[in-house]
Amino acid sequence: xxxAIIWLPLLGAIWIGILPRFSRSIAxxxxxxxxxxxxxxxxxxxxxxxxxxxxxxxxxxxxxxLDYQLGIxxxxxxLIILNSLLVVLSVQATAKDVERPRLFHxxxxxxxxxxxxxxxxxxxxLFFLFYELELIPLYLLIAIWGGxxxxxxxxxxxxxxxxxxxxxxxxFLSWAWFAKTGDFNYESLAATHLPANLQLLFLSIILLGxxxxxxxxxxxxxxxxxxxxxxxPVSMLLGGIVSKLGTYGLIRFGLGLFPDAWAIVAPWLxxxxxxTAVYGSTIAIAQTDIKKTxxxxxxxxxxxxxxxxxxxxxxxLLGAVYQMVAHGLILALLFNLVGIIEAKTGTRELNQLHGLxxxxxxxxxxxxxxxxxxxxxxxxxGMAGFIGExxxxxxxxxxxxxxxxxxxxxxxxxxVYFIIIINRALFGKLTQDLIYLPKVASYxxxxxxxxxxxxxxxxxxxxxxxxxxxxxxxxxxxTLPSATTQIAKLEVKNPLPGAKSAVxxxxxxxxxxxxxxPVGRGG
Numbered sequence: 249x250x251x252a253i254i255w256l257p258l259l260g261a262i263w264i265g266i267l268p269r270f271s272r273s274i275a276x277x278x279x280x281x282x283x284x285x286x287x288x289x290x291x292x293x294x295x296x297x298x299x300x301x302x303x304x305x306x307x308x309x310x311x312x313x314l315d316y317q318l319g320i321x322x323x324x325x326x327l328i329i330l331n332s333l334l335v336v337l338s339v340q341a342t343a344k345d346v347e348r349p350r351l352f353h354x355x356x357x358x359x360x361x362x363x364x365x366x367x368x369x370x371x372x373x374l375f376f377l378f379y380e381l382e383l384i385p386l387y388l389l390i391a392i393w394g395g396x397x398x399x400x401x402x403x404x405x406x407x408x409x410x411x412x413x414x415x416x417x418x419x420f421l422s423w424a425w426f427a428k429t430g431d432f433n434y435e436s437l438a439a440t441h442l443p444a445n446l447q448l449l450f451l452s453i454i455l456l457g458x459x460x461x462x463x464x465x466x467x468x469x470x471x472x473x474x475x476x477x478x479x480x481p482v483s484m485l486l487g488g489i490v491s492k493l494g495t496y497g498l499i500r501f502g503l504g505l506f507p508d509a510w511a512i513v514a515p516w517l518x519x520x521x522x523x524t525a526v527y528g529s530t531i532a533i534a535q536t537d538i539k540k541t542x543x544x545x546x547x548x549x550x551x552x553x554x555x556x557x558x559x560x561x562x563x564x565l566l567g568a569v570y571q572m573v574a575h576g577l578i579l580a581l582l583f584n585l586v587g588i589i590e591a592k593t594g595t596r597e598l599n600q601l602h603g604l605x606x607x608x609x610x611x612x613x614x615x616x617x618x619x620x621x622x623x624x625x626x627x628x629x630g631m632a633g634f635i636g637e638x639x640x641x642x643x644x645x646x647x648x649x650x651x652x653x654x655x656x657x658x659x660x661x662x663x664v665y666f667i668i669i670i671n672r673a674l675f676g677k678l679t680q681d682l683i684y685l686p687k688v689a690s691y692x693x694x695x696x697x698x699x700x701x702x703x704x705x706x707x708x709x710x711x712x713x714x715x716x717x718x719x720x721x722x723x724x725x726x727t728l729p730s731a732t733t734q735i736a737k738l739e740v741k742n743p744l745p746g747a748k749s750a751v752x753x754x755x756x757x758x759x760x761x762x763x764x765x766p767v768g769r770g771g
Contacts, residue, residue, distance in 0.1 A: 250302050250318040253285045253332065254365045257357035264357070268350040275339045275353035279360060283332040293325060295716045298723045300370065308374075313424065313431035317370040322720030323499060323569060324367045326713055327492055330576050331367070333702075334488045335360040337695040338481035341584055343591070352393060355385040359485060366493055372420045372432040372501075379493065380413045386482070386490070394477040401470075401477035408470040412460035416497075419453035426450075438505050447509035454501050455513070461494030464554065465524045468547050475543035480587025483539070484695075487546050488580035492572050495553045499568065499724065503557060507727040510560065517558035518648045522655055524551035529661035538589070538596045538673065541665055542582045545625065548658060549575050555648065555655055556640035560728050564643025565721040570713055571636030574624075574706065578633055581621045581699040588614050588692060589673075592685050598669065603678035604685075613688050615674045617696050622666035624703050627659050631707035 260278025264271045293301060300319030308316045320328065339356060346352055362385070365378035383406060391402035424432050427440040442450075460467040471491075475483050503510045528548030535541040553575070556568035589604065590596050592611060605615035624631035627638075637659060645652045678685075706713060 249285060249289055250304055250320060250368050253282050253289070253328065254318075254361055254368065256282050256285070257335070257360040257364075261354040261357040261361075264350055264354045271350045271353040272339070272342070272344070275357060276336070278357060279332065279336045279339055282360065282364075283329075283336050286329045286332040289320065290325060290329060290716065293320070293716060295322065296719060298719055303370075312373065313371075313429075313433075314373045315371045315431065315433060316374060317433055318368045319370045320368060322717040323496070323724075325716055326569065326573050327367050327489070327496060328364060330492070330573055331360065331363050331489045333698075334485055334576065334580050337580065337584070337698060338484045340691065341484065341587065341695045342479075342481045347393070352389070355389050356481065356485075358382075358385040359389075359490075363489055363493065367496065370434045372424070372434065372437065374432075375501075376413065376417055376420060379416070380410075382490065383409050383413070386486070389482045390474060390478045393479045393482070396477075397473065398477045401473035404470045405474040408460055408463075408467070412457045415453060415460070416457035419450055419457060422453070423450045434500075434505075444508060444512075447506045448512060451502060451506040451509040451513060454506075455498070455517070458494045458497035458502065459520075461497065462491055462550050462554070463494065463547070464520055464551070465527050465547070468524075468528075471547060472540055472543045475546070475583075476537065476539050480583060480590075483583040483587070484580040487543070487583055488576040491546070491550060492576060495550060495557070495568070495572050498554065498557055499565070503560065503565075504724055504727070508729060511729050514558045514560060515648070518555055518644075518651045521551040521555035521558060522651045524548065524554070525655045525658040526661075529658045529665070533661060533665045533668070535665075536598045538598065538601075538669055539583070539586050541669065542579065542586065545662060545665065546575070546579050548662070549579075549625070552637060552640050552655055555644050555651060559644040559647040560725060561643040561646055562718075562722050562725045563639055564647070565725055566714065566718055567636060567639025567641070567643050569717050569721060570632075570710070571640050573713060574632035574636040574703070577699050577703050577706075578621060578625050581617070581696060581703070582625070584695050584699070585614050585618050585621065588688060588696075592688070598672045601673040602676040603674070605674040606678055609678055609684060611685055611688060613693060614696075617700060618674065619670060620700055621703070622670065624707070626662045626666060629707075630704070632703045632710075633707070635707055635710045 257278055260274055263278070264274050267274060289302065300321050302318075302320050304316070304318040306316040308314050335356060339353065342352065359382050362378050362382035365381070366375055369375035369378055387402050387406045390405060391398055394401060420432065424437065426442060426446055427437055429436045429440060463471050475486055478486055525548045528544050528546075528551065532541045532544035532548065535544065549571070553568045553571050556564040556571065586596060589601070589611065593601060593604075595601065604610045605612055624633040627634045641652050641656055
């Protein structure tokens, strides 16, 4: 079944080439069936089982150690469903008069295949192939159907993402060479024991690669350009699921494979998370383009995932996974609503938008949905955003109290820039140019209604996701050094004030690189 949800969208893309006149219908049917298969897997998934499920393993290129090995657990399951859902809604949100519809829909399906394959791959080379596969279709989607600066944004996106892939490939190849396992299968590499200095080196390489993908400051500059210039369906995918490849990689290939080295770099990652949260929120306040505001807000909110993962407590890691799903739903809905506003008014500028909440001549449905979604992003109780942030901050506080409080304060800045948008764009009088706005068609409302319903459902019934994820996240935490999980105190210098976990600062890391033995620990 795992192969089916990977390759069915690819078959749909081929089918579109055969019957180009029905590209939209074929795309909807294909991704709809894929979503139902993903949901079926979730219903059969044994959430009490720690290991991989529905495993598929075929020896592919044995001399290279490249196997076709797939598996799913509580970390990848919610992201697979999220990806399938967002592709369905992205196709639904595509304008019916889109130019070159056959190519557009086929590229969306290729993106779905690549992302699903990356989440399910249990061979590092196979993961890399899927990881790189989504670059070309996304590049074309931005370059052909994007805004005025689409060429610049697409090229920048491609360069940064290709660099991320090159760095990861270098890390994977070096790691496998030193490990001498003879293959790139995840379980084989996880069972190897390398010296601490080599673990730290390979982890640093992997963190850099996935840090570009997330992205983290200062590797974030591709994100505003790509998100803003991309069309609405592509923005929904970029913000909703593509960036989650970075956070997923941090947990799966960072924390999961290098738990000892993770304990060393944890406070440094927390420091980066704090800076990214404050930076993203502050820059978002200064924007006048609604879409760019949302783009920078996503930088800030993904940093909460990094903070929670760095803390490495059972509650924080569970919160990190929940935050990924909540962030994907919320951001996709925000981009969908902004896309409708731009389609109806011809602008995204706050200086030109007023009175959209007018029940007679404005866009009351879009305005009401925008308020609801911004409340969810700001962490209002009863919605998915609150659950993700609460779990993340509650779990992270034990390890990084000051860093957690700073990130918590940055959520207040979320309210600031969203209140600015609501006050300027939704209230007041409609300008003369916008006095007769086209109505929002029924088919245009479907993605917003579905996403809003899920945001509320996961906010009211969080156990729907928690029950399928907790066993897996607890297993990840169990691999960490006991001193980290028990918050033992060592008299070492930490880069983040108030950090209490048993992690090492810069002098100890420097010593580790030289000797391979952490200061204050046994060899």
